[in-house]
Amino acid sequence: MNDFQPYSYTDSVTADRPWLASLVGVQDTNTITLDLSKFVAGTHYTVSANPLLQGRTVMKSGIPLGRVTASGLYAPYAGTTSEVQTVTVTGTPTGGTYTLTFSGQTTAGIPYNATAAQVKSALEALSNINPGDVATGGGPHPGTAVTVTFGGQYSGDNVAQMTASATNLTGGTSPAVAVATTTGGGAAAASDGTEVLHGFLVSEISFNPGSTKAAGALLWHGEIFAAQLPIPLDPANVTAVAPGVSIHYR
Structure with a gap:
């Protein structure tokens, strides 16, 4: 052929x-x-x-x-490369919620055992993130980290790293949430x-x-x-x- x-x-x-x-x-x-x-x-x-x-x-x-x-x-x-950040829940919590903050806007409570889709929905409910601005993968918590890839208006941008609050997580041993930038945005892809x-x-x-x-x-x-x-x-x-x-x- x-x-x-x-x-x-x-x-x-x-x-x-x-x-x-x-x-x-x-x-x-x-x-x-x-x-x-x-x-x-x-x-x-x-x-x-x-x-x-x-x-x-x-x-x-x-x-x-x-x-x-x-x-x-x-x-x-x-x-240019789109930024990828990873949200990891540690300490094996058994209940409660956590929040993510992006550029001054904070999500509603995200379940301790959230799926990638739930994290995406929570972020897209923020006033500074439109539908399609983020794509998520991995999960569910707490056993597996969730990746957040920024696109849409943030495609190819070196965006601010999110912060997290684990105040309302319960159970387990010292439950916590960490956010890390695994791929910085803005560099040639x-x-x-x-x-x-x-x-x-x-x-x-x-x-x-x-x-x-x-x-x-x-x-x-x-x-x-x-x-x-x-x-x-x-x-x-x-x-x-x-x-x-x-x-x-x-």
Whole structure:
């Protein structure tokens, strides 16, 4: 099977490209080749329900792209690293709650045996954290730490470390809550060339599930709605842009 797939262009702006703020500049595109091994199912493309059917696996339009220096192929823009903090409950409490404070805002009580989803809900109830600003993993407490990854408006930012209060935890032996920054935000997320923004994938692309490469078009001049992109991108965190690229954000 040929690795290369024909470029599939979709004319419908509203259905395929809600992130595109202006038609001006759409003609200023370059034909590029994507390294499909760098893209993630569910995040960057929709997997066909029947992998035997050609053209039913669809790469989303509007994906920010960087260029892999070694191969010259295009892959997801790595940008800056999003901060990851870890919340750990110690002392084997058997009841009660704890709180987390982020930039002056304190959560309601979080159960001693909270799941990652409960920690996420508590944080997103704060006035300075919007839905989608944090993603959580791990848990449940107290046996397993919960990780908090900052995204949305905090994507790629070096955010303040949360603090915790274990005053209302009960049982166990000296129960406590510790917060640690395991990945500091703001640093370059890659060093293979994809840390430099080259542009955005103009339109959806259909490709065979077993393919390693696919052809597409790169938008390097134009206006976009950053909030409508399929992959979260904070324009303020784009510190490295390829020569000639002119993208304006709304």
